[in-house]
Amino acid sequence: MELTARLRALADLVPQGARLADVGTxxxxxxxxxxxxxxxQQAIAADLREGPLARARExxxxxxxxxxxxxxxxxxxxxxxxxEVDAVxxxxxxxxxxxxxLDAAPWTKGKRLLLQPMTAWPSLRAWLQSNGYQxxxxxxxxxxxxxxxxxxxxxxxxxxxxxxxxxxxKQQKADPLRGPYLEKMAGKVRRALSGHLVSxxxxxxxxxxxxxxxxxxxxxxxxx
Ligand SMILES: C[S@@+](CC[C@H](N)C(=O)[O-])C[C@H]1O[C@@H](n2cnc3c(N)ncnc32)[C@H](O)[C@@H]1O
Numbered sequence: 001m002e003l004t005a006r007l008r009a010l011a012d013l014v015p016q017g018a019r020l021a022d023v024g025t026x027x028x029x030x031x032x033x034x035x036x037x038x039x040x041q042q043a044i045a046a047d048l049r050e051g052p053l054a055r056a057r058e059x060x061x062x063x064x065x066x067x068x069x070x071x072x073x074x075x076x077x078x079x080x081x082x083x084e085v086d087a088v089x090x091x092x093x094x095x096x097x098x099x100x101x102l103d104a105a106p107w108t109k110g111k112r113l114l115l116q117p118m119t120a121w122p123s124l125r126a127w128l129q130s131n132g133y134q135x136x137x138x139x140x141x142x143x144x145x146x147x148x149x150x151x152x153x154x155x156x157x158x159x160x161x162x163x164x165x166x167x168x169x170k171q172q173k174a175d176p177l178r179g180p181y182l183e184k185m186a187g188k189v190r191r192a193l194s195g196h197l198v199s200x201x202x203x204x205x206x207x208x209x210x211x212x213x214x215x216x217x218x219x220x221x222x223x224x
Contacts, residue, residue, distance in 0.1 A: 001063065003033050006116065009141040009150040010091055013114050014039060018087040021046060021080045023101060028056030028069065030089060035065045044080055046072040076101035077108070087112040091150075095120030099127040109133060109155030116150045122166040134158040138169045140177035147181050163209065164216020179224055186217045 003011060007030050014020060014034055021044040022031045031043035045060070047053045053073050060066040072079040077088065088111055090098050095117035102108050109132055117124050128135060134156040141148045149169060161170065168185045172178055193210040196203055 001033050003029060005141040005143050006148040009139040010089055010114050010116055013152045014087055015112055019085045021085045021088045023076060023088060023090045024093050025056045026052040028059045031069055032059050032063050032065055035068050036063060042068045044070045044072055046074055046080055048075050077105040082107035085111060089114040091116035092118060094118055095124030099124055113153040115153055116148060125161060125166045128153060129158040135171055138171040140172055140175045140181050142177055147177060147184055162216055163213050167213050168217060182217055182221050189214045
């Protein structure tokens with residue numbers, strides 16, 4: 001089994017021997033790959049919906065690791081318990097959904113979290129910061145023209161972040177994909193800013209915020 005670059009970046013951040021819960025597992029490629037490669041011995045694969053969980057079971061059956069995985073049909077971590085896991089992966093979901101899942105399971109502050117939000121990066125970073133979590137490492141992964149940011153998070157105090165750092169993070173400064181990532185994020189902010197500037201109902205607060213974010217990202221690009 002080959003993992004995509006995004007899932008491989010997540011896999012690399014899973015601690016050796018961890019008891020992993022993969023929330024929103026869908027096809028369960030992450031836990032199955034980790035078991036096949038001897039990085040973990042067992043896992044919980046959880047999903048909100050029957051269809052994805054059936055896919056997860058099918059992958060586990062195909063690779064003959066079904067007995068090593070406990071399958072849970074549940075919203076977030078509602079059927080996963082603190083004493084069962086050392087690490088929790090939540091990938092391929094919106095940042096707001098990830099924040100809601102963690103909010104409902106405060107025990108996750110005592111675990112290693114591997115997060116890969118598809119959207120709402122600034123609000124998820126801000127949520128983590130104000131709820132007692134810190135981002136210890138970030139990795140970037142490229143799949144075709146898409147770039148993904150993968151975070152390793154634990155409980156603890158996160159150093160203050162500038163507005164631009166809330167958008168693009170500050171834990172992947174040495175990553176070879178940092179340049180393309182900053183360019184991509186600057187493009188997103190420019191497009192959002194242009195939308196606000198031509199809007200009939202100008203939101204001056206948003207315009208000021210996005211302008212500051214863009215200036216911050218451009219500074220980071222100069223420093224690179
Ligand atoms: C795009 S897939 C991501 C699959 C895999 N984690 C990955 O990154 O490749 C998102 C999965 O999350 C599940 N999901 C969405 N909201 C969820 C929630 N609140 N709790 C558990 N699973 C959820 C969906 O059913 C879907 O299977």
